[in-house]
Amino acid sequence: MKYVDEYRSAELARGLASEIAGLVTPGETWRVMEVCGGHTHAIYRHGLEDLLPPEVELVHGPGCPVCVIPMGRVDDAISLAEEPGVTLTTFGDMMRVPGGRGSLLEAKARGADVRMVYSPLDALALAATLPDRRVVFFAIGFETTAPATAVTLLRARAQATPNFAVFCNHVTIEPPLRAILETPGLQIDAFIGPGHVSTVIGTDAYRFIPEEYGRPVAVSAFEPVDLLQSITMLLRQRAEGRCEVENQYTRVVRPEGNARALAAMDETMELRDDFEWRGLGTIPRSAMRVRPAFAAWDAEALYTIPGVRIEDPKACRCGEVLTGQIKPWECGVFGTACTPERPLGTCMVSSEGACAAYYAYGRQRRPAEEPVGA
């Protein structure tokens, strides 16, 4: 595939790894957070950590959209699925996330009509085939996914579809980044910015990171050469005394983002006063809801949502994994009580989750004296 295969060149990757090794200060650890779960997945799938010198430590961020959804929102979705006449649709991974009352998959086993879709547009098309039911799309995701929901809402209005609605749980990337940057004792030296979110919001959206918090950013694509280039760019900034937002993903990402996508989101959605994040707590103005003008397609206007708040299982340390405070293997239930087959926490559910990536690619190292499951 053009624009993909070229960025998997082993020769280029080795050259960049060599340059990175020459840019670090021997013995001085430099912590780089990759914000996006897609980057975490790519780093381990391609074994990039093994190409880096020990001075570069990769820290996994909160950018997996499944991982940041709290258990209470899953229960809210289950309540919707149990409403008479409702067919609940969502992305595949969301069906496996455990809430306080089990997962959506388990609700389906109990008789609820829950279906997996690849796109909110598929849910809208489904509504046309089920005129006696209301198809509700359980929408999650950052600004990458929100435009698809926005386009779907615009089409629902244009088609005057009466039996479709969105349960909107879209979140925005800036507030969790600020939450991490304001964490006392923060030990992140630089950020690899999310590539696909930036396609929509643009690189200018991250200028607050160097300007207010003094950390450099490189917005990155997802292939191994892309990621190694981004790390090289960040280390060069340090070597040259610069601190700014740079764009490695210039083949897709523009400084201003995609104006049409931003306009579609603005027309259909508005910021909520606050939203609960897994691991980060309640963050003001960090998520979106459907605008009143689209109330006819807003599940929160059409149904009573319980709005339950459920504490995460005490043994699960997803919150600390999401904020880069611990590595997945430092969680006591990693790989034992919590596995991809039977996940306790969201980070093990999604293939973009740091725990799932560590598990899938054998990154289960822990000190020899610490027994597994301790």
Place this chain on the structure above:
Amino acid sequence: MTGLAPDRCITCSDEAVEAEVVAVHGSEAIVRVAGTDERVAVDLVPEAAPGDVLLCHAGIALERVTGFSRSPGLPALEAP
């Protein structure tokens, strides 16, 4: 779109894939990814034309891929 490159996943929602446009019909395009033809909405990239490579996610095209990335001081890539 349902056709995924072997190592990609969009069901967890923030992954996106590059796909080549085969044909455009109004606000829909037929794109080819991993050898499979799929349909995506091009409402946000209305200038899409056959031969373009689009970044697609959750059934819609987010942006056109406009060439190889150009990063100052880093090796430029070209098509083989």
